[in-house]
Amino acid sequence: MKLLFTSVMLMLMCGMASAKDYVPADYTWTTQSQNSSESMPCGGHDVGMNVWVEDGDLLFYLSKSGLFDENNTLLKAGRIRLHIDGNPFASNFSQTLRLDDGAIYIKGAGTSIRLWADVFSPVVFLEINGTKKSNVTLSYESWRYRNRLITKGEQQQCSWKWLLPKETYTFADSIIPSKQSLQFYHQNRKETVFDYTVDYEHLTEIKSQLYNPIGGLRWGATIHCPGLTFTGCNDGKYIDTDYRSWNYSGNVKTSVVSVIFEDGETNLNAKVSAKRSAQWWHDFWQRSWIQTDNDEAKSMIRNYELFRYMLGCNAYGQWPSKFNGSLFTFDPVFVDAAKPFSPDFRNWGGGTMTAQNQRLVYWPMLKSGDIDMMKSQFDTYLRMLPNAVARTRYNWGHDGASFTEQMENFGLPNPAEFGKHKDTTDYGTERNAWLEYLWDTSLEFCQMILLAHSYGNLDIAPYEELISQCVKFFDLHYQYLAKQRGAKALNGQGKLTIFPGSGAETYKMAYNPSSTIAALQTVLQTWGKDSAMLGRIPDIPLHVINGDTCIAPAVAWDRINNEETPQLYPVFPWRIYGLGRQHIDIARNTYLKDSHAIAMRSSKGWKQDNIWAACLGLEDEAVRLNLEKWSNGPFRFPVFFDKGFDWTPDVNKGGAAMIGLQEMLLQETPEGELLLFPCWPKKWNCKFRLHATDDRIIEAEIKDGQIVK
Numbered sequence: 001m002k003l004l005f006t007s008v009m010l011m012l013m014c015g016m017a018s019a020k021d022y023v024p025a026d027y028t029w030t031t032q033s034q035n036s037s038e039s040m041p042c043g044g045h046d047v048g049m050n051v052w053v054e055d056g057d058l059l060f061y062l063s064k065s066g067l068f069d070e071n072n073t074l075l076k077a078g079r080i081r082l083h084i085d086g087n088p089f090a091s092n093f094s095q096t097l098r099l100d101d102g103a104i105y106i107k108g109a110g111t112s113i114r115l116w117a118d119v120f121s122p123v124v125f126l127e128i129n130g131t132k133k134s135n136v137t138l139s140y141e142s143w144r145y146r147n148r149l150i151t152k153g154e155q156q157q158c159s160w161k162w163l164l165p166k167e168t169y170t171f172a173d174s175i176i177p178s179k180q181s182l183q184f185y186h187q188n189r190k191e192t193v194f195d196y197t198v199d200y201e202h203l204t205e206i207k208s209q210l211y212n213p214i215g216g217l218r219w220g221a222t223i224h225c226p227g228l229t230f231t232g233c234n235d236g237k238y239i240d241t242d243y244r245s246w247n248y249s250g251n252v253k254t255s256v257v258s259v260i261f262e263d264g265e266t267n268l269n270a271k272v273s274a275k276r277s278a279q280w281w282h283d284f285w286q287r288s289w290i291q292t293d294n295d296e297a298k299s300m301i302r303n304y305e306l307f308r309y310m311l312g313c314n315a316y317g318q319w320p321s322k323f324n325g326s327l328f329t330f331d332p333v334f335v336d337a338a339k340p341f342s343p344d345f346r347n348w349g350g351g352t353m354t355a356q357n358q359r360l361v362y363w364p365m366l367k368s369g370d371i372d373m374m375k376s377q378f379d380t381y382l383r384m385l386p387n388a389v390a391r392t393r394y395n396w397g398h399d400g401a402s403f404t405e406q407m408e409n410f411g412l413p414n415p416a417e418f419g420k421h422k423d424t425t426d427y428g429t430e431r432n433a434w435l436e437y438l439w440d441t442s443l444e445f446c447q448m449i450l451l452a453h454s455y456g457n458l459d460i461a462p463y464e465e466l467i468s469q470c471v472k473f474f475d476l477h478y479q480y481l482a483k484q485r486g487a488k489a490l491n492g493q494g495k496l497t498i499f500p501g502s503g504a505e506t507y508k509m510a511y512n513p514s515s516t517i518a519a520l521q522t523v524l525q526t527w528g529k530d531s532a533m534l535g536r537i538p539d540i541p542l543h544v545i546n547g548d549t550c551i552a553p554a555v556a557w558d559r560i561n562n563e564e565t566p567q568l569y570p571v572f573p574w575r576i577y578g579l580g581r582q583h584i585d586i587a588r589n590t591y592l593k594d595s596h597a598i599a600m601r602s603s604k605g606w607k608q609d610n611i612w613a614a615c616l617g618l619e620d621e622a623v624r625l626n627l628e629k630w631s632n633g634p635f636r637f638p639v640f641f642d643k644g645f646d647w648t649p650d651v652n653k654g655g656a657a658m659i660g661l662q663e664m665l666l667q668e669t670p671e672g673e674l675l676l677f678p679c680w681p682k683k684w685n686c687k688f689r690l691h692a693t694d695d696r697i698i699e700a701e702i703k704d705g706q707i708v709k
């Protein structure tokens with residue numbers, strides 16, 4: 001179903017809430033959990049907690065963005081356990097995530113607990129309230145009480161991967177107890193995997209110029225336990241990992257435990273924090289929402305809401321929410337029985353960013369109105385920019401930023417994925433069958449920045465140099481390569497020849513890949529500051545399949561290496577083809593008749609077929625794929641999605657699912673006209689508030705197949 005409205009015909013809310021604010025429903029369990037895989041997320045600012053009650057004890061893993069060690073593993077801060085004598089959770093038990101204030105409430109006989117993270121500062125509060133005094137023990141549990149040897153199987157958690165040197169350790173934290181508080185911190189050595197990477201990639205001469213976020217990095221926190229006194233340590237084992245606990249005990253009726261990270265407010269009052277954080281979460285849900293009374297759609301929309309909450313837990317981190325688990329990973333054996341490792345483990349690294357996956361986490365924040373949450377990702381690119389420019393200039397002698405796939409948080413290729421360069425002196429290009437010549441994902445973040453200005457007035461001035469250097473790289477580098485092959489920098493039509501190129505990780509050694517061409521065309525048009533370069537971008541390649549014109553992955557390619565469908569990237573993210581656009585038949589032919597697109601179709605992991613189906617108005621396909629995408633994951637919390645191609649919770653799957661659902665409800669033409677419910681079944685009543693370009697907030701309702709609001 002498709003209904004077209006101009007902006008004048010819609011109710012534009014312009015930042016105002018409805019007469020009655022939207023309050024999302026609580027999410028509640030009434031039985032305890034068996035282990036950490038049955039945990040519930042909670043967080044704020046840049047802190048995430050996996051919270052569960054097991055055998056009468058409250059436990060939670062404590063995570064925070066940016067806790068990188070010498071190996072660039074994203075470590076957890078530890079685990080906290082609360083034991084109350086008398087086992088109050090044996091009866092009348094409930095554990096509730098109250099989305100409207102972002103806190104978890106746990107109740108039992110005569111005991112209630114409130115747990116939350118402050119939204120404006122990295123501080124955690126644990127409020128304990130009893131009807132009478134009880135003996136309470138709070139324990140800080142750490143498996144990093146000692147150096148831990150990284151085994152061959154664990155190498156994926158860090159940046160070394162298969163280059164892991166022998167006798168490589170996750171080094172111990174410093175843990176210092178005092179009478180009613182405990183301090184812990186991790187101090188990185190100056191020599192880290194950063195230094196190895198720089199030398200391995202032949203950049204030693206410019207090492208002093210390069211940004212290094214992990215050398216000497218220190219992070220930590222102090223736990224304050226009023227009414228409780230340090231009583232000593234004991235050793236134990238949880239699941240597969242030994243640990244040491246520092247225990248604080250006392251006979252109390254009430255207590256407010258706080259965990260204050262080193263960059264947190266040291267004198268923050270719990271009541272002030274609770275009030276201001278609850279208000280932020282309430283306002284968060286007013287930014288956008290989706291509601292339905294249709295049973296088939298309810299679960300999909302409910303999971304959308306729960307997943308968006310998880311993203312909100314890292315609203316203001318210095319580092320973005322990672323595609324491979326974000327802040328909510330748990331003991332890895334529950335994800336993969338062959339990985340009985342510590343809670344610090346996740347596949348695909350901690351400080352390593354797979355940009356193809358990472359982008360899907362941030363695209364949906366435009367329509368959900370969460371522009372402020374996008375800055376952590378944008379600013380990460382800003383911090384990495386000098387290194388990407390420096391390596392480009394050093395290796396090839398021209399300007400521009402070459403951001404690769406499998407990139408470290410300091411802007412250089414992951415050393416293992418960088419590959420071996422025995423038969424070449426081109427140290428700028430990854431020698432990797434999947435990743436070589438794949439540089440264009442950075443353009444998606446450039447486009448996000450430009451659209452964030454339109455959707456929410458983001459000041460793009462700080463990002464102008466990033467955009468300039470990203471597009472400049474393609475212009476200068478492909479002229480540079482052309483001059484190496486022959487006498488001319490441009491082809492006979494005055495266009496760039498993008499070769500060797502790459503259609504995502506799939507179509508390799510590609511000649512003029514459609515995904516790269518669409519990216520350059522769109523970013524340059526949106527930016528509007530380099531018409532000369534825009535004139536040098538070639539046309540999107542087309543080909544004919546059984547008499548029907550389709551988008552080609554490229555003019556030509558040597559091999560297929562993965563299972564992506566970049567020939568549909570001109571639909572999304574680049575929106576050159578789609579509803580309200582010319583030649584939609586070409587894009588539909590590609591979706592429906594390209595044998596590669598059909599063979600690679602799936603709702604697994606980062607797959608985007610649900611998005612393309614919605615953008616092309618293929619209602620049955622969009623409904624099927626989005627319902628599959630939003631189906632409950634295999635763990636107790638429904639949006640702890642299975643690992644897919646990466647790790648649990650699969651955050652890039654959730655991001656792709658968010659985009660697909662949004663596209664079913666709201667799209668735009670190139671002129672900014674709004675398509676309401678363009679791929680939404682007529683039988684599904686629904687109302688929504690979502691965001692659009694030109695800083696518009698759109699509310700619409702469909703009932704019995706008709707727009708009623």
